[in-house]
Amino acid sequence: MNAAITKSTLTLTLAAALVAPFAVAHADRVGQLEGTPKIVVNYQDVDISNPQGLAILYSRIQYAAMNVCGYDRLHKELARQRRPQACYRAAVDDAINQVNQPVLTAYHRAKSKSIPG
Numbered sequence: 001m002n003a004a005i006t007k008s009t010l011t012l013t014l015a016a017a018l019v020a021p022f023a024v025a026h027a028d029r030v031g032q033l034e035g036t037p038k039i040v041v042n043y044q045d046v047d048i049s050n051p052q053g054l055a056i057l058y059s060r061i062q063y064a065a066m067n068v069c070g071y072d073r074l075h076k077e078l079a080r081q082r083r084p085q086a087c088y089r090a091a092v093d094d095a096i097n098q099v100n101q102p103v104l105t106a107y108h109r110a111k112s113k114s115i116p117g
Helices: 021-032 051-069 078-099 102-113
Strands: 009-013 038-042
Touching: 038 051, 051 078, 051 102, 078 102
Parallel strands: none
Antiparallel strands: 009 038
16 A cells, blocks of 8 residues: 555545535535444555556445445436435545545546546
8 A cells, every 4th residue: 555645444424415405505514413324435455556456445435425325326217316416426526535645536537527417
C-alpha cells in the first residue's frame, strides 16, 4: 500500500437530504445523526497506486453505496429509483472525497462520465 495513505477505512453515510429534500441545506450534519445507515469500507489491503488496486477499492465503494442507499440496478421503475440513485451518487462522491487521493478522484471522474443518467 502507498505509504502516503494513512487511512484504511471510510464510512459511507446515507444523506438525509436525499430522503427529505427540504434538508439539503443541512446535509453537512446528516452523518452525525443516530440511526443513519452507514457502511465501513476497509482498504488497508489495497494498493491504489496500481490500476488493479484502484479498481478493487472503487468497486468496494460502489457496492457499499448501493447497500447503504437501497439501490437496485435491476429495478425497472425509474421513479422508484431516483432517490436511491441520487443517494448512491452522493455516497460514492463522499467516499472518494474521504479517501482524498488524486488518483482515485481521477478514476472516479472517468468512470462517472461513462455512466449514463
